[in-house]
Amino acid sequence: MHPLLRRGLAATAVTGLLTGLAAVPAQGQDAPLLAVDFGQLDGAPTYGAIGSLYGISEDGVPGDNLLDPLRMSSMAPKPTGGTQHPNGDANDVLAVLAEHDGGDAFVNLQDWYPDWPYKNPGIDAYLDELEAEVVPLMEASEHADRLVYVPFNEPNWIWYGRGGDYDGALARYLHDWDLAYERLREIAPDTPIAGPNESHYDARFMRDFMEHVVEAGTVPDVVTWHELSPDSLRYYANNEADYRALEAELGVEPRQININEYGNNRDFGMPGQMVQWAAMFEDTDALADMAYWTAAGGLSGNAPQTNVPNGGWWFLKTYSQMTGQTALVTPPQDNAIDTLQGIATYDEAKNQAQLLLGGGAGDTTVDLRNLDLGKKVTARVHEIAWTGNEGSSPAPQAVDQIALRPDRNGDASIELQDLDPMSAYWITLTPGTGRADTVDVPWSGTWEAENAAVTAGTVYNEGSAANPFGFPASGGKSVGSLNRADSRIDFTVDVPEAGTYDLTVTYGNTYGRDLAAGASPTEQFLTVNGGDPATVTYPSTMQWGSRGQVTVQVELEAGANTLALAKSHTEAGTAYGEAGIDKIDLTPSVVDTHTYPAVLARTEGDAEYRYGHHEGVKVNGDEQVVFDVYAPADGYYDIAADADGKGELTVLGPHGEAAAFKLEDEQTLALHEGVNRIALSARRGTLHVHDLTVTGDGGDEGFTRIAAADAELEGTAELTENTWASDEAAITGVGGGEGNTATLTVEADEAGPHLLLVHYANDERTGGHAYNTNIISRYAQFTVNGEAAATVPMRGTWSWNDFWSYPLIVDLEAGTNTIEIGNPGLRTDIGDREGRTADFDHFELAPLLN
Numbered sequence: 117m118h119p120l121l122r123r124g125l126a127a128t129a130v131t132g133l134l135t136g137l138a139a140v141p142a143q144g145q146d147a148p149l150l151a152v153d154f155g156q157l158d159g160a161p162t163y164g165a166i167g168s169l170y171g172i173s174e175d176g177v178p179g180d181n182l183l184d185p186l187r188m189s190s191m192a193p194k195p196t197g198g199t200q201h202p203n204g205d206a207n208d209v210l211a212v213l214a215e216h217d218g219g220d221a222f223v224n225l226q227d228w229y230p231d232w233p234y235k236n237p238g239i240d241a242y243l244d245e246l247e248a249e250v251v252p253l254m255e256a257s258e259h260a261d262r263l264v265y266v267p268f269n270e271p272n273w274i275w276y277g278r279g280g281d282y283d284g285a286l287a288r289y290l291h292d293w294d295l296a297y298e299r300l301r302e303i304a305p306d307t308p309i310a311g312p313n314e315s316h317y318d319a320r321f322m323r324d325f326m327e328h329v330v331e332a333g334t335v336p337d338v339v340t341w342h343e344l345s346p347d348s349l350r351y352y353a354n355n356e357a358d359y360r361a362l363e364a365e366l367g368v369e370p371r372q373i374n375i376n377e378y379g380n381n382r383d384f385g386m387p388g389q390m391v392q393w394a395a396m397f398e399d400t401d402a403l404a405d406m407a408y409w410t411a412a413g414g415l416s417g418n419a420p421q422t423n424v425p426n427g428g429w430w431f432l433k434t435y436s437q438m439t440g441q442t443a444l445v446t447p448p449q450d451n452a453i454d455t456l457q458g459i460a461t462y463d464e465a466k467n468q469a470q471l472l473l474g475g476g477a478g479d480t481t482v483d484l485r486n487l488d489l490g491k492k493v494t495a496r497v498h499e500i501a502w503t504g505n506e507g508s509s510p511a512p513q514a515v516d517q518i519a520l521r522p523d524r525n526g527d528a529s530i531e532l533q534d535l536d537p538m539s540a541y542w543i544t545l546t547p548g549t550g551r552a553d554t555v556d557v558p559w560s561g562t563w564e565a566e567n568a569a570v571t572a573g574t575v576y577n578e579g580s581a582a583n584p585f586g587f588p589a590s591g592g593k594s595v596g597s598l599n600r601a602d603s604r605i606d607f608t609v610d611v612p613e614a615g616t617y618d619l620t621v622t623y624g625n626t627y628g629r630d631l632a633a634g635a636s637p638t639e640q641f642l643t644v645n646g647g648d649p650a651t652v653t654y655p656s657t658m659q660w661g662s663r664g665q666v667t668v669q670v671e672l673e674a675g676a677n678t679l680a681l682a683k684s685h686t687e688a689g690t691a692y693g694e695a696g697i698d699k700i701d702l703t704p705s706v707v708d709t710h711t712y713p714a715v716l717a718r719t720e721g722d723a724e725y726r727y728g729h730h731e732g733v734k735v736n737g738d739e740q741v742v743f744d745v746y747a748p749a750d751g752y753y754d755i756a757a758d759a760d761g762k763g764e765l766t767v768l769g770p771h772g773e774a775a776a777f778k779l780e781d782e783q784t785l786a787l788h789e790g791v792n793r794i795a796l797s798a799r800r801g802t803l804h805v806h807d808l809t810v811t812g813d814g815g816d817e818g819f820t821r822i823a824a825a826d827a828e829l830e831g832t833a834e835l836t837e838n839t840w841a842s843d844e845a846a847i848t849g850v851g852g853g854e855g856n857t858a859t860l861t862v863e864a865d866e867a868g869p870h871l872l873l874v875h876y877a878n879d880e881r882t883g884g885h886a887y888n889t890n891i892i893s894r895y896a897q898f899t900v901n902g903e904a905a906a907t908v909p910m911r912g913t914w915s916w917n918d919f920w921s922y923p924l925i926v927d928l929e930a931g932t933n934t935i936e937i938g939n940p941g942l943r944t945d946i947g948d949r950e951g952r953t954a955d956f957d958h959f960e961l962a963p964l965l966n
Contacts (some may be wrong), residue, residue: 167405173413188218194227261602382579389541474540494548507665596696638693749814788923831856851939
């Protein structure tokens with residue numbers, strides 16, 4: 117991105133958001149208009165779209181660092197002990213929702229059965245199973261007050277398929293609905309019931325259903341249906357209005373609506389798509405759960421690893437921190453597919469307003485009306501970019517800061533240029549000083565694979581409104597079938613000056629699941645301006661369309677350069693496997709620095725917000741400012757807190773751990789890749805926090821490395837050859853009973869909390885499914901010096917040859933310590949968790965505070 121172009125206007129500011137300097141549109145020139153009226157407020161946000169079907173696979177997947185910042189208004193699991201999928205049990209989800217102050221769990225009761233579509237045992241047998249086995253397990257949970265039972269899932273085609281006999285199918289369903297309703301009321305009288313839960317909204321059926329249940333006295337407590345088509349963006353508002361009119365006509369007290377499956381692969385992980393769904397559900401105060409098309413435990417494609425976010429997660433997180441009351445947003449078009457939409461809030465207590473928008477391309481004007489923040493307002497503009505379903509994403513990138521001067525009515529406007537439809541844009545509005553700091557946005561460039569010179573490859577159309585089950589791709593296309601000896605893509609790129617650049621390749625790994633060796637990373641050869649080839653290694657992805665990102669450094673000349681990614685090279689031989697390429701990005705290689713303003717962070721307690729020259733948040737007592745800090749890689753980072761007063765810095769660990777230190781102006785902390793929670797609080801008196809700056813790129817400097825071969829192995833644990841492990845050997849056979857352990861002996865210079873990084877692989881799966889990838893988390897129990905430290909689920913890594921980093925905070929004594937890893941047996945009451953642990957590559961250990 118180039119430095120931004122501004123034009124001083126009395127009540128208007130202009131920002132160029134993407135590559136290239138665009139001419140500023142003349143005042144009054146037509147551009148799509150998104151209007152926000154802060155004079156029309158409509159209650160607190162529902163955060164409805166943050167729900168997910170099977171988005172939580174067990175307590176710990178995703179990790180607390182990704183779940184704690186989210187307002188999870190609902191989640192949709194299976195019954196505890198159900199066999200439709202190997203994970204996603206209701207009791208686990210209930211515990212997570214309770215821990216993170218979330219909403220309700222909408223349980224698909226028919227997911228008790230293993231087959232898809234469900235085999236029909238007959239209504240009597242089904243209800244007997246609910247009473248004898250299914251419901252008691254969940255009602256025994258201490259968090260059962262969060263349960264909602266959904267007795268039938270998509271009954272318009274499962275068990276009650278209509279074919280040509282609508283009336284007969286309807287009669288059978290209504291008969292069975294009444295029986296299920298009455299039985300559930302008998303065995304769980306206080307648990308709400310939801311339905312009818314059709315695969316789409318059918319106005320004829322909904323009328324027939326509601327008229328019957330009103331007469332029969334079996335009206336559901338929550339009304340549910342699915343919105344699973346791109347056309348839902350066009351028709352949902354009419355569907356919701358039709359249902360509300362039907363309620364009024366029949367005299368039914370308004371029910372909460374839960375759209376317990378919404379969206380497609382082409383939507384999730386892409387901020388520009390997700391904002392469109394969120395806006396329409398927020399407009400109607402509906403709860404909604406993202407559909408389950410991929411693998412459990414990944415928030416429907418928004419959490420690529422246990423604690424690693426993509427751009428979709430940052431959208432959900434940003435949406436979650438919009439507080440106060442929602443404001444009226446009028447988009448350029450209502451009820452249309454793939455158009456600019458937005459959500460806005462005004463928080464009187466914080467004296468700030470926020471706007472999330474996205475889905476549009478090109479230029480737009482944002483009109484702000486009735487803004488009550490004073491005569492001088494600071495507008496910060498951030499971009500939340502798409503990074504692929506499996507690409508790790510940094511925090512939203514600041515692209516401009518603007519000094520607005522609203523008129524006497526509180527009206528002002530912001531003109532945005534070159535919007536990327538894959539991105540969402542976050543605008544925060546706070547009282548200002550009349551001046552705005554210049555935002556230095558580094559240069560970057562993007563080149564699409566389909567526009568490069570392709571040899572022995574094929575251009576494919578990817579996720580779109582016409583292909584909703586396809587995954588997103590930049591520009592809607594990618595290049596694949598690069599599996600021949602002469603397959604290659606030649607990119608001609610142009611950079612402003614000579615130097616070292618970060619080359620990020622957005623790819624899909626197509627290799628391995630049909631091979632005897634299983635899946636694995638794959639390779640290509642990279643050449644720069646015809647130089648010596650270097651090997652680029654791409655970790656496995658869930659599917660070839662579920663794209664990840666890899667970054668390597670290249671030396672480029674000023675001006676034109678040629679970058680080639682190839683299957684083979686005459687001297688280097690043939691690359692292992694096959695990758696498909698979506699695009700490449702280039703940015704200058706610099707040490708990453710990100711500043712998190714306190715007024716935009718999360719707060720715990722009744723904190724005081726201040727603006728102007730002394731902008732910041734004041735906390736005392738138990739109040740905290742919580743920063744969700746992103747680290748691009750494991751390693752040490754410099755943490756600089758701009759704060760006045762005596763304070764305490766607490767690192768909130770991924771499993772409920774907390775390590776507190778005296779707050780200093782500058783400190784060095786060991787962080788793990790992904791999101792790290794850092795809380796600042798007053799040690800005594802009041803702490804005035806202005807911001808937190810994090811600098812670093814990670815790395816192993818200062819970390820102690822423990823190779824797999826250095827561990828003491830007992831029982832069935834052994835060292836096994838693996839060419840993809842860092843030392844070509846991994847520890848296997850840990851767990852599955854007492855005594856099957858791996859023990860690390862480590863030295864600590866000082867007693868205190870240490871960051872332990874466990875590099876592991878896990879590709880256990882179960883059964884086939886029509887479209888879901890049924891990965892299984894493997895559990896590992898860690899003990900430190902003989903004391904239990906943590907028992908954690910380790911999510912699937914897509915292959916036994918792909919090693920991810922798993923973080924733990926452990927307390928060590930000064931001198932020699934032992935860390936034992938095993939799995940002697942866990943929670944057999946609700947499923948088999950006694951098996952082997954993951955495979956282990958190596959371990960890293962470092963004092964949390966350096």
